[in-house]
Amino acid sequence: MTLQQGDQIYQGDVIETAGDGGIGMTFADGTTFSLGEEGRMVLDELIYDPETDEGTSAFSVVQGAFSFVSGAIVKSGSDAMTVRTPVATIGVRGTMVVGTAAQEGEESSITLLKEEGGITGEIVVTNQAGSQILNVAFQTTTVNRFFEPPTEPVVLPQSAINNLYGNAVNILPQIDHDTSDDDSDTRDDGRADDGDQSDAPTEEGEAEEEGEGEGEAAEGDAEDTSTDTAEAAFVFDSSSGALNYDQGGSSQGYTLAADVEGGAVDAEDIKIM
Secondary structure (H helix, E strand, O other): OOOOOOOOOOOOOEEEOOOOOOEEEEOOOOOEEEEOOOOEEEEEEEEEEOOOOEEEEEEEEEEEEEEEEOOHHHHHOOOOEEEEOOOOEEEEOOOEEEEEEOOOOOOEEEEEEOOHHHOOOOEEEEEOOEEEEEOOOOEEEEEOOOOOOOOOOEEOOHHHHHHHHOOOOOOOOOOOOOOOHHHHHHOOHHHOOOOOOOOOOOOOOOHHHHHHHHHHHHHOOOOOOOOOOOOOEEEEEOOOOEEEEEOOOOOOOOOEEOOOEOOEOOHHHOEEO
């Protein structure tokens, strides 16, 4: 049958999308889930008690791009919500995720995103060969086979995320997800306050420090500055008022820019160009 807006779905239902289609779903606990074009997924289990916010949920995404924001069920425990693909299982600890599911031998990818309010949660991507923990915004791991471990996470720029996942994020239903302190036990306190960080990918723990450092340089002699690492470099151009970011550290990679007023650069002003 063809689903219409407002139709209900039930445990055990198989959901498929056409080549130009997509679907957004909202579940009883507030979880939102989307499936992009040419996708296929199964609602394996959904048990939820609204009185206690306890329960379990399990989804299987067989193919296609998908995205979700976890709901109240994740407060039940670290294994309360799982999303399975043909080559890995995602254990959800309260967060927003986007990914692609492919068959054995083809590349599947999973990316951790920020929720509204700048909160970044945590997921564990596991298969028969190993696991990876993702707990930094825009971290991404890929998996090709169930008996090959997920790759070491890397931070992707927004442009690459858009290319990978298409409209999967855009068709997520928009609801007011609860990001209050009640679910803080499902997240690491060290990751719960990302509100002042830029949406642009940076190395973990560097956004605030580098943003402040560049501001101080601009207020002084406006000299070019860069990090001491081989992985990333920031260079301030005083003539154009731009803060350039070289992810490769050798004039290769991605460029970020920030408009500078009065010689101050705030981390939240940094944006992808």
